[in-house]
Amino acid sequence: MTSYREAGVDTALKAATLARLRERVRPGRPEVLGGIGGFGGLFRAPTGKDLVLVATTDGVGTKTELARLLDRYEVIGADVVHQSVNDALAVGAEPLFFLDYFATSHLDPAIFDRVVDAVAAACDASGCALLGGETAEMPGVFAEGAFDVVGFLVGAVERERLLDPASAREGDVLVGIPSSGLHTNGYTLARAIVARLARREGHSVEETLRAPRAALAAPTGAPAAGTGSASAGSASAGIASAGESVSLADALLAPHRSYLVEVRALRAAAEVRAIAHLTGGGWEGNLPRALPDGLGVAVRRGAWTVPPLFTFLGDEGGVAEAERYGTWNMGIGLVAVVPPLTADAAIAAVAGAVRLGTVERARPGEPRVRFV
């Protein structure tokens, strides 16, 4: 006799896991109707003049592999929510509701619970309802024990409050807000560098990750990224105070920072024309998304201190400069485009915000992000 369980999928386990999830998840917002478990999550449509719904989706990439190796699954739950919240913020919206998808070779309820508890907590802190989710067991598709977590978020914004890349103009100022680390991008490259380092040091990857390293400590006097953030969940784990030793494990598993509080403060203090969330593709892959065709940016390299994690990884891996900025956020997670007159107010509104540079005409045939 063959059963689904023998074939590698335990539906009873999945049902029990989802039942526990239903008990633990709070609707989070008054618009939620009913609980999780129907064929779809229900949310009273927002009413208001000229409202626009904003939908985003993203996975967390191979950061899951580090979370697994170091038994820090909670980070992934925060990551998958915060990255979607930030994408919604980048078009001007605030989050309404979120759904998560968790896929793995074989469902481990304890791991699933830890990830989804963190998802629920991050949703709560973001004022976002956790409206539903799905799990999938895919033996053979996923490497044994590997998993992927994907988030879907819907937000809303009044049409006149939409951020519009087309509105950015030559001379506008770029305001950067520090990241908390790699966030959720460039982990395959980072992991390859760590694996090579481990071979060179003659240690296991885990030992290499856990070793405290002075080279990863923030330089004396440099502002620690993430400091002053009031965003729930944007923990500064992995970002050391000046002089401390830090492990690669801590630095690489810092949660993707949420910019919810910071973007609200920016928009309350200044006119914001457009926002870029620096994710996959780094600077060149994301900054132009906040600009109209024909415009680029000049970014002053001295405007911020690249956190030691990026320099350490880049140097260890012999990663070319352009590749670093085209893969990682290099210490800046979100960039707002503001008119020159309100730039000072914008920078003053957010702790750690820096004046990165200005919008300029793009040079034909050259990258639209120019480092000066």
Next chain:
Amino acid sequence: MTSYREAGVDTALKAATLARLRERVRPGRPEVLGGIGGFGGLFRAPTGKDLVLVATTDGVGTKTELARLLDRYEVIGADVVHQSVNDALAVGAEPLFFLDYFATSHLDPAIFDRVVDAVAAACDASGCALLGGETAEMPGVFAEGAFDVVGFLVGAVERERLLDPASAREGDVLVGIPSSGLHTNGYTLARAIVARLARREGHSVEETLRAPRAALAAPTGAPAAGTGSASAGSASAGIASAGESVSLADALLAPHRSYLVEVRALRAAAEVRAIAHLTGGGWEGNLPRALPDGLGVAVRRGAWTVPPLFTFLGDEGGVAEAERYGTWNMGIGLVAVVPPLTADAAIAAVAGAVRLGTVERARPGEPRVRFV
């Protein structure tokens, strides 16, 4: 020098792939603002009295492995849209917009294009905007060449048109609509059975899948599942006319049928109290989701002919009866709960619809779906 590409992730390829996608994807609905490529997809919020948004997410499971082996990627694109459309229909909503997530070990643009073209076509046919999507390359997390596709759909419905499982009553009639095959569930079990069959027959899995088999042909006189469906994309591939030989490949790679047209017809012709979409967990896992606590159903086994694919797989695999009905849809993909007085009108409204049984009091400690 280490680059992201050498580490297994090709961001330029991904950017080019997404750029091609932007060109090919049509917004599909007038509410869509701007194109794909911003940090979030924009959709004018539906207006109307007491509107409810419905959000669903699901992956397609290990059906992707068969699509890969048999080079039929388009099926997966239709599957991921139709399954979400059906989930939205099950709570009474019609689709508004869809986002897809495609993750794999290494991005193959040709495969990605085929899947996403099929996603776009299925969205178009469902009156649903393809509002965005994401791709992820996760070498090491996914087995080499393996992939996962996940869909996220938002629909809307007036609150008074929501289908409510709490409204189902003892004596209500179950109206079943045929499936087009396994849809997207129970593939890990089906694949295990096929692998064993291949070993026994001394052929490769691919040969075993491609061999025509008389045992898979629809019995003479039996209505072919899916016949008469006007749903776009609910092709009857894999469902043979009476007497034909059919391969496991055809039968297993029939696309997940969309019930959009059928549910509209049902609701126009009859009062519909609740709907169950028979997906993962089969009958016992899904039918109770359309019922209030304390009620179950009595289903007449003779009400429909189980398609030969299910019998063939079940017999070949020595799968116990309860396991078959707890894993696969067994030929019925959607079940509507209707008041007895409108049951005939409901059945007449949809080609192939059958009177499956009735709602009854659940028996404490026993499954809520009772086959009689």
